[in-house]
Structures are given as C-alpha cells and as structure tokens.
Amino acid sequence: MSTRPLAIFGGTFDPIHIGHLTVAWEAAELLDAEVRLMPANVPPHRSPPLASAAERVAMLRAALAGQSRLVLDARELERDGPSYTVDTLHELRAEQGARPLVLLLGADAFAGLPTWNRWRELFDFAHVGVLSRPGAEVARPAVLAEEVAARRVDNVAALHAEPCGKLVELAVTPLEVSATRIRELLAAGRDPRYLLPAGLFDDPVLLAPYRR
Ligand SMILES: Nc1ncnc2c1ncn2[C@@H]1O[C@H](COP(=O)(O)OP(=O)(O)OP(=O)(O)O)[C@@H](O)[C@H]1O
Ligand SMILES: O=C(O)c1ccc[n+]([C@@H]2O[C@H](COP(=O)([O-])O)[C@@H](O)[C@H]2O)c1
Numbered sequence: 001m002s003t004r005p006l007a008i009f010g011g012t013f014d015p016i017h018i019g020h021l022t023v024a025w026e027a028a029e030l031l032d033a034e035v036r037l038m039p040a041n042v043p044p045h046r047s048p049p050l051a052s053a054a055e056r057v058a059m060l061r062a063a064l065a066g067q068s069r070l071v072l073d074a075r076e077l078e079r080d081g082p083s084y085t086v087d088t089l090h091e092l093r094a095e096q097g098a099r100p101l102v103l104l105l106g107a108d109a110f111a112g113l114p115t116w117n118r119w120r121e122l123f124d125f126a127h128v129g130v131l132s133r134p135g136a137e138v139a140r141p142a143v144l145a146e147e148v149a150a151r152r153v154d155n156v157a158a159l160h161a162e163p164c165g166k167l168v169e170l171a172v173t174p175l176e177v178s179a180t181r182i183r184e185l186l187a188a189g190r191d192p193r194y195l196l197p198a199g200l201f202d203d204p205v206l207l208a209p210y211r212r
Contacts, residue, residue: 005100005159007033007129008073008092010085012040012179013056014049015210016063017195019177021070023131026172027104028069031129031156035104036073037064040083045115050183051209053077059206063197084117089125098163101126104170107136114143123151127159127166134174186210 009024020037028035039056043049049056060072075091076083085103092101103126105113110130113119122128128151140148151167153159158166177195185192187210193201200206 003099003160005031005033005102005127006092006096007031007035007102007104008038008088008126009035009104010038010040010076010083010088012043012046012049013037013060014051014179015056015059015182015200015207016197017177017179017182018197019133019175021063021197022175023106023133023170023172024070024104027102027129027131027170030170030172031102031159031168033102035070037070038073038076038088041077041079042082044082044084044117045112055206055209059200062199062203062206065199082117086116086118086121086125089122093125093164100159100161100163102129102159103127104129104131106131106133108133108138111136111138111140111144114141120147123147123165123167126164127162127168129159130167130169131172132170132174134176183210 007027011020024035024037037060039060041053057074064070064072076088103122105128107130148167151165153166153168156168159168182192182195186207
C-alpha cells in the first residue's frame with residue numbers, strides 16, 4: 001500500500017506566524033502529504049490564548065489564503081473541554097480508514113509528549129513527524145528516547161507504507177520565531193510585520209487581540 005498521507009499540525013496559533021507556515025509547508029513537501037492546520041479550542045498544558053477561537057480561525061484563514069497545500073481543519077473547536085490530540089486522532093482514523101496519518105510536532109512540543117493524555121496511544125493512530133526548531137535542542141526524557149529508538153525511520157517512504165506507528169525527524173529550515181515573541185512585540189506597540197504572514201500584518205482587526 002502507498003497512499004498520500006494526511007498530516008495534522010495542531011497548535012494554539014495565538015497568532016499563526018511565519019515559523020508555523022514554513023515548517024508546515026516544508027513538511028508537506030518532504031512527506032508528500034496533505035497538511036491540515038488544526039487550532040486547539042482549549043489547548044491543554046498552557047494558559048488560555050489571548051485571542052478567541054473565532055479570532056484565531058480568522059487569522060488562520062487570512063494566512064492560508066492564496067494557496068491550497070495547507071488547509072484549515074477546525075474540528076477541535078466543536079469539542080468542549082481540553083483539546084486532547086488522542087481524541088482527534090481517534091476521530092480522524094475512523095474517517096480516513098487505513099490512510100497514513102502523521103502528527104506533526106515541533107521539537108519543543110515533542111519533548112513534552114510524555115505529559116500528554118494517553119500519549120503512547122498516539123502511535124496507534126498516527127505516525128509522528130518531529131520538526132526541528134531552534135532553541136528546542138533539549139534532552140528528551142528517557143521514556144521518549146526509548147519510544148524514538150523503537151519507532152524511528154529515516155526514509156519517509158516507510159510512512160507511506162503503513163497507517164501509523166513510525167517516527168521521522170524532519171530537518172526543516174530553522175526559524176527562531178515564536179508566538180510569544182510576537183505577542184510581546186505587539187503589546188509593546190511594535191510592528192513585527194515580517195514575522196507575520198501576509199494578510200495579517202496590515203489588518204488592525206485581526207491583530208486587535210494583542211493590542212488591547
Ligand atoms: N518556529 C518554529 N519552528 C518549528 N516548529 C514550530 C515553530 N513555531 C511553532 N512550532 C510548532 O508549532 C506547533 C504549534 O505551536 P504554537 O501554536 O504553540 O506556537 P508557538 O510559537 O510555540 O507559541 P507560543 O510562543 O505561544 O508557545 C507546535 O508543535 C510547535 O512546536
Ligand atoms: O493531548 C494532549 O494531552 C496535549 C497536550 C499538549 C498539547 N497538545 C496539542 O499539541 C499541539 C501544540 O500545542 P501548543 O500548546 O504548543 O500550541 C496542539 O494541537 C495541542 O492541542 C495536546
């Protein structure tokens with residue numbers, strides 16, 4: 001079997017920035033996958049976002065306009081309570097049959113995986129693609145290192161051949177950009193225009209959550 005994978009890139013996207021877009025785009029190329037950006041309604045393990053779900057979706061729509069390789073999947077906004085990834089992948093697996101699913105995670109998010117809800121089950125539903133991120137070259141906890149050793153493949157073809165269970169490290173262009181930094185700049189009255197996607201940086205309504 002070889003089917004074009006479906007890759008999921010979840011995040012708070014408060015706001016979406018050029019780091020997200022660059023790594024998602026490169027993952028789509030490297031994996032030859034459809035990539036869906038999936039905003040979390042209630043992101044587990046962090047304080048609530050400054051922008052509402054509707055505001056974050058409006059920013060995602062503006063950021064994704066004009067191309068078709070990266071698409072929005074807003075399904076988590078329809079669920080109340082913490083947006084646990086295992087629940088989302090369970091739902092996607094039921095929809096997608098045996099199609100390969102790939103959960104994309106920045107290296108910082110991946111390092112925290114053992115704290116996630118039912119984290120080992122994630123591999124029963126999807127492969128994991130770890131996206132390099134500058135500043136996230138931290139030691140991985142031992143349980144995670146064991147999981148990596150058992151599941152790691154170097155060739156993305158292995159991800160096309162099976163529906164789930166493998167792990168691949170994707171060397172994407174390192175961009176030291178974070179939503180935290182962008183929020184800080186906007187709150188200070190600065191203009192981080194080139195850290196933001198076109199379609200966002202000149203829109204006072206979309207950026208209002210960070211200036212109020
Ligand atoms: N510059 C980047 N390079 C690689 N991965 C990134 C980058 N920015 C974000 N990610 C990844 O995108 C996903 C969603 O991240 P998130 O929306 O929390 O953005 P963030 O910039 O990390 O935000 P914050 O600063 O608010 O924590 C996570 O898997 C994260 O690791
Ligand atoms: O399922 C979990 O327990 C879990 C814990 C922390 C984060 N996540 C997901 O990881 C993605 C990135 O989270 P964040 O906080 O870095 O934006 C987002 O889709 C979250 O819903 C999921």
